[in-house]
Amino acid sequence: MGSRLLKRAGISPKTCEQLKRHNIESCKDLLKHTAFEVMHAAGLSYQKTLEMMETVSKVIAPPLTTALELWKHYSDSRFLTSLPALDKVLRGGIPCGAITEVTGPFGCGKTQLCMMLSVVTTLPKELGGLDRSVIYIDTESAFSAERLVEIAQNRFPDYFSSREKVVQMAGRVHIFREMTCQDVFRRLEKLEEILIATKAGLIILDSVASVVRKEFDTTLPGNLLLRSNVLGEEATTLKYLAHQFNIPVVVTNQITTQIGGQGSGPDTEGDSGIVTAALGNTWAHSVNTRFILQYGDGHQRQLLVAKSPVAPFAVLNYTIQKEGFCMNGNDGEVTLYEGTDPSLQAIRVRTLINLDTP
Numbered sequence: 001m002g003s004r005l006l007k008r009a010g011i012s013p014k015t016c017e018q019l020k021r022h023n024i025e026s027c028k029d030l031l032k033h034t035a036f037e038v039m040h041a042a043g044l045s046y047q048k049t050l051e052m053m054e055t056v057s058k059v060i061a062p063p064l065t066t067a068l069e070l071w072k073h074y075s076d077s078r079f080l081t082s083l084p085a086l087d088k089v090l091r092g093g094i095p096c097g098a099i100t101e102v103t104g105p106f107g108c109g110k111t112q113l114c115m116m117l118s119v120v121t122t123l124p125k126e127l128g129g130l131d132r133s134v135i136y137i138d139t140e141s142a143f144s145a146e147r148l149v150e151i152a153q154n155r156f157p158d159y160f161s162s163r164e165k166v167v168q169m170a171g172r173v174h175i176f177r178e179m180t181c182q183d184v185f186r187r188l189e190k191l192e193e194i195l196i197a198t199k200a201g202l203i204i205l206d207s208v209a210s211v212v213r214k215e216f217d218t219t220l221p222g223n224l225l226l227r228s229n230v231l232g233e234e235a236t237t238l239k240y241l242a243h244q245f246n247i248p249v250v251v252t253n254q255i256t257t258q259i260g261g262q263g264s265g266p267d268t269e270g271d272s273g274i275v276t277a278a279l280g281n282t283w284a285h286s287v288n289t290r291f292i293l294q295y296g297d298g299h300q301r302q303l304l305v306a307k308s309p310v311a312p313f314a315v316l317n318y319t320i321q322k323e324g325f326c327m328n329g330n331d332g333e334v335t336l337y338e339g340t341d342p343s344l345q346a347i348r349v350r351t352l353i354n355l356d357t358p
Contacts, residue, residue: 003028003240005192009059011052018042026189052205058278079248080128081200082120082155085327085334087303088313094250095289096247097243101208103253103277104293105349110252110303111142113293114204116324119152121202122169129160132201132247133172135194136260137187139210143175154323174198181211181230188237192244201247208234209254209278228282229279235286251287253348254278274346284343294348303327304337306345312337 004027005014005021016025022041023027024030030038030053039049067075087093094100094117102110118136123129136143152160152169160166168297178184184205191203208231216227242249256278277284277292284290290307295315318327339345 003189003237004244006056008192009056011056015042015044017050029054030056031060039302060209077246079117080120080127081117083316083318083325083327085316086255086303086305089316090289090308090313091310091332094248095309097246098248098288099238099242099251099286100289100291101251101277101287101293102293103255104347105255105275105295108293108295109318109325110293111140111206111352112147112320112324114250114252115143115148116151116155116202117202118148118157118173119155119169122172123156123159127156129184130201133198134202135173135174135176135177135191135200135205136196136204136206137176137184138206139184140207141177143205147169148173150322151324154321166256172198174200177209181215185230185234185237188204188234188241189345191237191241193246195241200245202239203241203247203249205234205238205249207250207252207254208283209252213254213278228280229352231279231286233284235283236245239286253283255349258344262267274344275349276344276347277342281343284341290342290345292347295350302348304345306339307329307342313337331334 006019006027006029007013009027011019019025019030019038019042024033024038024041028170033041033051035046035049038053039046042049042052044052056308070138077096078087078090079094079096080087081093102113104110106294114136118134121130121132121134124131138212149166149170160169176187195198195203198232208327212230216223216230218224218227238249238251241247254277255275258274284307287307288309289305289311292304292306294302296302297308299319300317301319302320304318305311305316313336315337316327317333318325320326
């Protein structure tokens, strides 16, 4: 809530402009200063300053609610993925107002899933979509407009039979290529106004791990703490946006090797070292739902529901086709398994090559 801009917290435009000159733009910026500092920055009387700070405090304070209200809200706050088996396991689809992470080895389909979800978001509500735009933050230059169109035309051939519908869909997926931690965070800070202007119904960050792993060598003293702080700020901002606009946020993550660890999930082999989701335990607790993509036998791959507040630990087999994710002709056989700590869940890969420790 602290990330909310002051102009969306009931503060007058004139005062917002005055505070902006002193780098005070969000509620968090305001409340970390003393009343005297804010008074001088805003050019207000002390009494007016106290009233403004009290107003801002009330705006960002979590509202009192009941379990009944949350229960009623839950049924209307799910995003159908167009994968009936997965939606059933998740009791209605990916949750809105929360962060869903997709992690797995390179080439397992993380970006493919993100592009498929982007297409679904733009669909009319009567076809299971949200009829909204998409904010897609690409940190690996992995997004492909050609592939997006291919998925749309093959997954929903009747709807995307005309060029006009394809062009309309592609125009509603807004791509931002950000290649540094600073660029990503600046983009997230400015995303509130973009969400309003584009009427977006989905935020995708592909990938959250790419930039931080390149910029923070965690073998150097202090870097692990710095990286955790950066990830914590990103998670806080994403959760605020998800909650404020009641939309799903999907992020992708990479993998790493835990030396000497033991896994207890499906397809775990050996105990000298296991492959797990990157970014460590603190980040694992920042996400609300975690999907793990891993390799199975032959062309088959597996999607594991490794963390969810509502779903059991489940395994669904899938393949990547022209239409994106395919789960056994949309029926998708689901297998349950005994879960483990999501930050230690073993991931099955084809080849282990130079994976760094988080």
